[in-house]
Amino acid sequence: MTDTASDGERADRSAPPPPASLRLTVDRDALAANWRALDARSGSARAGAAVKADAYGLGAATCVPVLRDAGCETFFVAHWSEVAAVIAHVPPQQVAVLHGVRNEAECAYARAVGAVPVINSLEQAALWAATGGGTCHLMVDTGINRLGIAASEANEAAISALDIDILMSHLASADEADSALNPRQLTAFQSVLGAIRHRRASLANSAGIALGEDYAFDLTRPGLALYGGAPRPELAAAIRPVAQVQAAILQTRALAAGESVGYNATFTAPAPMRVATVSMGYADGFLRSRGPGNAFSHNGRRLPILGKVSMDMVVIDCTAAPDLAAGNWIDVPWNIADAAQQSGLSPYEMLTVIGGRLRRD
Template sequence: MSPPPDPTLRLRVDAQALADNWRALDALSGAASAGAAIKADCYGLGTDRCLPAIRDAGCEQFFVAHWSEVAAAARHVDPAQIAVLHGPMRDDEVAYAREAGAVPVINSLAQARRWSEGGGGTCHLMIDTGINRLGVAPGELTDPAIRALDIDILMSHLACADEDSAMNARQLSRFADCRSAVSHRRASLANSAGISLGEDFAFDLTRPGLSIYGGIPREELASEIRAVAGIEAAVIQMRSISAGESVGYNAAFTATRDMRIATVSLGYADGFLRARGPGTSLAHRGRALPLLGKVSMDMVVVDCVAAPDLREGDWLSVPFDLGEAARSSGLSQYELLTVLGSRLKT
């Protein structure tokens, strides 16, 4: 069978910007080294696209959430450089870790026992210093199950690093106190936003994620981080409508004049959620084409008055400044990246 025709959607990833962002975050980490969170398919932009650029920039430590994410990362880096944040929930995950060579992050006494009973080896340990998600409690660090572990990275996770919150200092103090309670080789606390909190938060290793991919969780990073992703969608039909006619589901837009409109190959199945519709414009050669009506699963409709020369098959740019899109839609920058649909990645 012949290969499928070219898609009517494009996701462009700037590998140089990825590399530059990681290098900037590494430099901002001071004496610490920067790793990279590559979970969720490199925050939605594609592991095969992104990981080689981050690796070649100098990154040596990578973090995924699920064991199912290990194989894709291991195509590009040594599995021993991959940490799995959710840890070994079952015996088969212990067996997989030992076979694949990825390193589990231990999050509970039960996981610690399971890892040791399965043969043990190098692991990382998450301490819960206040976010109340995963991690052992500070009071559990003296438990024999923890004492038995060969811990490379001792880590915790900041809950409010993107804010000037007193909780940041509390978590820092708790984490610093925990370091003397358990043997480990390296310590890690700061995420992308945490890097901006200063060298006290950096320890030995920082774990940026969002900012590698162009997100700016704190204004201190605005001058350091470059946009990485761009989206383009093709016009799939042109039409003219008369004053009084409506567009799309629920007749959410009604024309007040005769107008020319374009249907564009982009919708919420591609990660362009309905929350992004109101007030948004696509662009053609720098000209803004406002969205009309509701975002559909596979299509949006735009007003073409500013582009009388627009034709079927032409490509439109989709706004993807993460900070601006987050402010206008109410979605977080993390959501804007990770909801990108699979059709953009073909």
């Protein structure tokens, strides 16, 4: 009998994929140490953890268990779609959803899984009560003008009816030590504490922790500093880098003088040189804006980027490392505490734009 099965039918779809040419390594010990340092810096308050945006791009499945085991008991996400990945590792009542509840479906989901909404408006407060009520958190806007009820709404009946665990606000300029907005927001927050029944109060984010104990209240909400960023110089000595990104060389080649590299030929070789094409691009979070003047490295040797960053590839100058070959791993600059590496991106962006093709060790 003739075998008429197609190649697709003969394929073993259960076969594991080969090793990736990209990797993201999360230093779990550094992550745990950062949380403990921020918890200690919070004084009598307890530090929670912002784990929204897939733990700032480093993977909730990787980071949440580390933070839990370090002692964290309160976790913050933005979207309801982020809840499942977090409650796989911690009790759902420890998870707060910052965007609150917009409709009955979100209220039903909150009660079904046990995560706690952060109520942000009188409309959300009324909706939560009308669909059954229960424990919630409440955001009060004190000057950032994003989400939250106005301080003038603190005595509204819809707010008085809520069972509030965490009463919170968000600092707009905590990374600026001399900002007049910080004490104004502190005073505004203090003014509503007596008007709204709650069990815990929370104001300080990562940078807010450095503002001192007046801003700590019962719970702080670090995010960036957990993952290696130091938004205030007072935190820099205590915060360790967490993420390391590496990419494999796909190919090396020799350029003749006058040959160009990449889209729009923005780099032309001034002399014969050896270059390498690396498996990393803007689809992986290494954005085009980070290319000019930047460099990859190998064993401390600087490998300048040549031409434009492509979707899946970057070309580098191997003059300083003539021994490099296809398959070698190259360090991708991702030190979020180093402003020179950012090329116009904030540390938050450098983390959260990390692409899905990077595998987490």
